[in-house]
Amino acid sequence: MERYQPPPSSQPPERFGLRMSVTASIAHNITPLTPVSFLTRAALIVPNKIALVHPERGVRFTYAQWAARILSLTFAIRNTPGWRRGERVAIIAPNTPMILEAHYAILAAGGIDTPLNIRNNEREIEYVLGHSGARLILVDEEFAHLIPKQLPSGVHVIVSRDTGGTKGVQESADAYEAFLDGGRKIWAQAEEDERKRYGPKAKKGWELLDIVENENEACALCYTSGTTGRPKGVLTSHRGSYLAAVANAFEAQLTGESVYLWVLPAFHAAGWTFPWAVTAALGTHYILRRVDNNQIWDALNHGGVTHYCGAPTVQIGLVNHPKAKKLDRVVKVAIAASAPTADLLAKMEALNLEPVHVYGQTENYGPFARRYREPSWSDLAVEERARLMARQGHGFLVVDEVRVVRRPSDDSSPATGKDERELIDVERDGKEIGEIIMRGNLAMLEYYNDADATAKTIKHGWLHTGDLAVRFPGGEVAIADRSKDIIISGGENISSLMVEQELADHADVLEVCVVARPHERWGEVGHAFVVLKEGRKGNIDKEALRAHCRSRMSKFAVPAYIDIVDELPKTSTGKVQKNVLRARLAKL
Structure with a gap:
């Protein structure tokens, strides 16, 4: 197979400036934080190291080539008719070089990075595009059908065929590559x-290019899943994105020898x-363009992968795959949603x-807390280690202390200013349930164009997650449930998460989800x-599961009810869609 040669848009010049300019208004002892600086630094330090591998297309870029390619994209974006700082650029794509490149170039161009969920339908995509007011849309050819037939005037669409400008592909055949080529000329x-x-x-x-002057300026607009209504646009900053990246690199123990496998969707937060x-x-x-267990095991066995992120549902598919075998090295796996x-x-x-x-949310740049291993765990049985690991733990390196506070009896009552004394911490006994709150570097700026939703989430100077939890003597938090997922049966509060964890411990159970089902006598009961x-x-029945x-x-x-099903409905990130199951029960 002929070795891939990057196109002219991705070729660094002989003298390649790799330092964004700092305007005279910025003091000498301050450099505004922006994730773009990670790219220029890498291209300076390790220009010939492979930055990106896309095996399905035979594409790979060194850091010098990738920095040139992203700069070409930056100039192309800046040349969009009517472009102004703060414009939103939407990306509709699976895991491809384009979406990673856009995460840098949009910021460098002074825009706001707006990745969209490719699992959404046309109606949902149309809503998000309209709500965000995106002027430019970068879309992968496979998902071009999601673009509304009628777009507002002044909105431009660039379609990528994910070719990487491979030899023999004419620029006119891949509009994204032509877009990059135009940016290189500019x-x-x-x-x-x-x-x-x-x-x-x-x-x-x-x-x-000038570096961003205000590091607290918005740089990303990521939409929530919208499982309880319209998706909300989470606005985050250059500074927060920079610090979140530093925290993830530290907590995941990423190094220059690391190879990160893209299993987590790059559009998700x-x-x-x-x-x-x-x-x-x-x-x-x-x-990789999609979660394919066969390709993932090829990457694990032959690609030198050292890290990846994925929900427990992803891990279940991997460990049960025919290609699964013990690796010759440890691969670190960040798992969210629930513990294994x-x-x-x-x-x-x-x-x-x-x-x-x-543990984390879109409102927190993704994960902001983790369970830290303790030396004593090595002497414990796997069942006990799993129970300890199930706790969400403590805040990341750059995060303030994660708190669990008592919820007011009336959640609808307005917050009175920012008086933190109104927030009362639960006892650290692993029993009293409260709400997880956080503040600081990894808290969102606001919900875009939604002051009411922002006010309901940011109260007393803290971001309220809506997750109910307990706190243990060591200070670590453990989620009891989402507030909307608590089952109230005959006046008793039931944690659906607790029931799920206990059912999942049964030797014959692969996955489980428990939701509330309306009941004439008890108000609600659990339905698994x-x-x-x-x-x-055929080896086990519902009554045996109840006995367990x-x-x-x-x-x-x-x-009270147990259904044995072939599969559970899930989001693009592997989270079980409880709202779909609730809707199914509502029709009974």
């Missing part, structure tokens, strides 16, 4: 104009800031997959949807 003209005006003092490359974190660590991005069960933990450890349980392991159907529950929980918490 960049070259800007350098020529500089040379004519300033001679040997002329700026080149990244020097032609801007890929949890890993597009920037991997580059900050001088690591390599290994990108004892059975899953044992299987992952046997394969040299080391799970790290993290259970997926059994391969080949276990009765041995582990109060009688009122045992699900």
